[in-house]
Amino acid sequence: MSDTKRRLLPMLGHTNGKRSAVTCALKCDNACAAAVCNTSSNNYFRDIVSNELSRRAVVGAGAAGALTMLVGANSAAAAPGGARIAPAVAAKRGGGKSKLAFTPIDPVDALVDDFTVPDGYSWRTVIRWGDPLFRNSPGFDANNQTAAAQELQFGYNCDYTDIIEIPGSKGRRAVLFANHEYTNENIMFPPEMPAEEVRATARAAHGLSVVELVRKNKNAPWTYVVGGRLNRRFLMETPYELTGPAAGTEFVKTIDDPSGRTILGTLGNCAGGTTPWGTILSGEENFNGYFVTPGTSDADRRYGLTPSPTGRRWEIDDPRFDTRNAGYANEANRFGYIVEVDPFDPTSTPKKHSMLGRFKHEGANVIVADDGRVVAYSGDDERFDYLYKFVSRNKVRKGNTPADRRANMNLLSEGSLYVARFQGNSVPEIDGTGSLPTDGAFDGVGEWLPLIINNRSAVPGMTTAEVAVFTRLAADKVGPTKMDRAEDVEPNLHTGKVYVACTNNTNRGVGSNTPVDEANPRTRNRDGHVVEITENGGDQTSTRFTWNLLLVCGDPSTNASTYFGGYPADKVSPISCPDNLAFDSAGNLWISTDGQPGTIGYCDGLFRVTLEGRERGRVDQFLAVPRDGETCGPIIHDDEQNVFVAVQHPGEEGSWGAHTSLFPDYVPEWSAPKRGEGALPRPSVIQVFPDERKRQGDDKPGRGRGKGKPRNDENRGGRNNK
Template sequence: MKPLALFVKHDGQSSRAAVTCEYKCGNACFHEVPNTSGGEYFGDLVASLNRRGLIKGGAAAVLAVGAGSALAACGADTPTDAPTPVAKAAGTPGTGTAFTAVAPNKEDAVVIPEGYEQGVVIRWGDPIFADAPAFDFDKQSAAAQAKQFGYNSDFAALMPIEGQANSYLLVVNHEYTTGPHMFRGYNKDAPTPEQIAITMAAHGLSVVEVKGESGTGKLTPVFGKYNRRITATSEFKLTGPAAGSAFVTTSADPTGTKILGTFANCAGGVTPWGTVLSGEENFNGYFANGDKIGNTRTKRYGFAAGKTANGWETADKRFDLEKEPFEANRFGYVVEVDPWDPNSVPLKHSAMGRLKHEGANIYVTANGDVVAYTGDDEKFDYMYKFVSKRKMQSGTSASSRRENMKILSEGTLYVAKLTGDHADKIDGTGAKPSDQGFTGKGQWIPLLESTGDGTGKSLVEGMSAAEVAVFTRLAADKVGATKMDRPEDFEANPYTGKVYVALTNNDNRGAEGKAGVDEANPRKLNKNGQILEIDDKHTGTEFTWSLLLVCGDPAAADTYYAGFDKTKVSPISCPDNLAFDPYGNLWISTDGNALKSNDGLFSVVLDGPNRGETKQFLTVPRGGETCGPIVTEQRVMVCVQHPGEADDATPENPLSHWPDGGAAQPRSSVVAVWKKGGARIGV
């Protein structure tokens, strides 16, 4: 083990290629940050809200989850095929993480620990219907892609099929497409109509039945009755206060309720009632000519001038804001899909707000109250939660699911405001302010109450309910929410109820003219990100928080691993998606590793003397991103997104040949990893 360096300069930037930034997020990092709000002083803000009767109780009160609380937590990448959480044996902290850590590397492979095996479950283009053709990179068509597995998977869920042993539904979303890597001779300035139709069909979600193999974690797709593709042209129903408002009506849909398609789907969640949630994230990059209708609302969501990278506006006028100025207001929602009914119409929940949703994850309290957590994945944007007024109806029937799909349309939407306990000691270097690390308190500020009939009540002065639902970022600006370092995935611990947030990075933090550091975001020019731990009342308005990890090179003075010995951890950078294993350990996937290594998946011990111990379980191939982790006793699964994506790579000169090897083109895929002999993961 090398000794710690007192001062290590972090020169590294995110390892994302420029082409990835262009197609995935519309070059968000290279545009002016959309959040230019000034915010308010916390004391003045609370006094104002109390005068208006919107907060019950004083701002200084701290409420924590009781040790005896019962809970049910299902979130993005929650191990839905796992048994009831396994109790840890006394004196065995970190059970579930007993594997040899994978070293940082730049290999063109999924690298896993010694004693483990792996297999590709499904690739981009693999047929999911019996009448779909086999994938042929040089003979693609929109009709074929609509029946094949989509491109660039992010979130994944594995849901047991009742009454069928070792059979599951694999539900995966498809975040974005990259034309230059999908087609030979692609002209990014003038994609063909067929190429546009193919990319539209490659977005959305896939539902695929998979069959397990006895004694291993291997999974094989089958042409089952539940198989389904949802694309950028599939029908959705808009619910909540935005539905039917003038802000979402278009020439094709004067009712403002029927929306075609979902895209830019990032993380998601599995609900306890058997549906799947997916967050529409960087939707702004799909709409052209934002400058032609330039206003505060448009700028706050980052719509750029001129044409888009995908060029969809050349084939469908709804993607041209000059022609259809309200079409973009129909995207940026939490999507809910019933994977058990291939004919069902998915929903978009405006009661949960319109923003760049990384995903949404459900927590059910001992009283049956349903809470959903979600982050707005952009520099200096906010953290939200939605507390439903409806209880979950028991049962697994289609009618029960339909009734429970109303849960996220009726309740209260909140945004988070954080304060630190050691504000005077935060200087931007990331130095630990106290022996207890980085700690503070927080307030959930109410924005919107939605009712069961689709109407709502605004809790933000000067805005209607529909305005808060559609322009949620502006509502959060007005109440002075805390600007965070790209809040991505939220997960609730199924043992403790504590909530964890991946804050990926923010290299604008503390820059000239930008928001400065605070205790929850303690580093200037933050390139490596951090993990926030929240002790929340769930249905209440107050919480306490701490930083579990301040990520980066363990040898650097500006990193923190919950007090664990930093000479004994794996370096981790740019946390993105979160999951829990059956033993209560946190697992983190990364996106854009700034430490000059491939992205990977890491376990983190949360309790006992090993709290903060961080170990790398796997790495993904060159150019790839680790997404959608699922961790159970039997297997670990990840989505490998955009393998081989690099600025100088082309189909004629690919950076990667994963997963098929040889001279094959790289293909985003879902991978399963299991312990040899079928033994338990990490035990």
């Protein structure tokens, strides 16, 4: 291994089990190898405003002064006629038995390069990295990729996805949204490719994609359409409108944008959500790894920004990625927001909403409260950071006119922002071992602490704009609970309860780091847990809640500190590192994982969790992704017997000419993968469906789609697991 690669991989040899050090470097800039960002005592606040303004004064001296409301798989529920259901009404309908029957698969060893589905199910690729999107798009050529080609092709490493049917199409047309979190140049491009072209092509593989889908009928698989009217790529040159308190302030102005209202591009997009009005939300997460900064201010340290050269070295080509350059001191302040995209208007300008705060957003998910206001939940995916809630100032408009839609797209620009504090009711018994308290549950009460109330700062000594831009420091001051990486946060439309995936935190209780509490009860929490929140009185706008831990994850056969909502631990599928969440039509929770190879030694997968009745806490594994891969963006269309996932970074540990995965373009031989001509791993969106339907649909792609080679001709690439 070269010295350069070693410098970029400080986690090499320090990850658990079979976790990839490459993923640590490229996805989150080696966050676990860096100092903990949140060292606050939650009872003091160091003045950052003067530091930030003085830094800008020195470094920035050169600065120039017609769509029906519809429902996606991950969005809020709809009543007949398309109107939204408030959670209290949905709860009365209750949940039911899942419409998706399957026998859980066995765990799959982390080194297996297969996409594994239950007996009786098949899978196929919907779209892959590099597939052409437009009529003038070149086909994917692994050996001759260029930035110009990539701008016209599907991006890399899709995370959040949703599929929304186009009104009036009778279920035969839809749009697919996917974001593209990061790139792995080591396995994407041949070593002889010029470094400048590598950087430019990788930049073009970031961003977002919207793609039209078609199918013959509801029993046919979806195929994507080359040249679809709604197809769109969002690139690093795409302008975004900044909304909310930060817009137009001194904290976000640059030499290229002296108004502080237009930002080019989006970075590190992770999970997301679909709004009741049919737009898509996407969370800018690990943006810090793209910038060089002085690294001296409280804000730089709190957001993990450093003066070290970045791994991708975009600062070589574009001065805005080195905030020490004159006029660009604020550039990093322009990332870390929730992005809103209208997938049905390819000419629209996407938005970045500063009212929801600036931090490492895993995503945001919206629910309509009983009074008509909308509530968005979001987690900050950093060790010892926080859980947030936004409540809009205005109410959702239920009409279907363009004016109603435009009005609803402003809902996330005004309102109130809160951060969560948890209090356990068995605190003296929480000793870090994960032992269940004598009352039989990890549970307690909580409150939403105000940061902004009706567009005005609730944090002493900070303006509303400062709270919006330096949200982590504002939250430190009011004393919320430091969580074990709160990632996806999803409200359940059947009950109004809110579920929080806390992926892990191996620093919990280590040395001088924050000790355990009942909401984060394990020292060196490597497997993560899932929190269930019930808002006071079922009111999503309430500032009080009760909570419990639904799952304390791990492999119960080797780890006694696991808990599955009271369900027998010897009857569940082992699960670790919960990440993305979704619900089926019956209200069951679905969890995709990120990190199981490094904790329990199995490939990441997708799991169903029963939430009600005698089987509450039952975990059943539905699928497993190939080696080095991560399960992302689950979509559960169980009424149509369809499940979709995005497979991110398959074969992450490989290198050019020595790829460790060939997903999804396996050669036909079933027994062992062999290299096909030009084969390499390609992050993809996958559809899973029952075997009996695999020949009912048109297996031909939409106009111009490239064809992959299935691993198993009869099973469309799927390996069944009984």
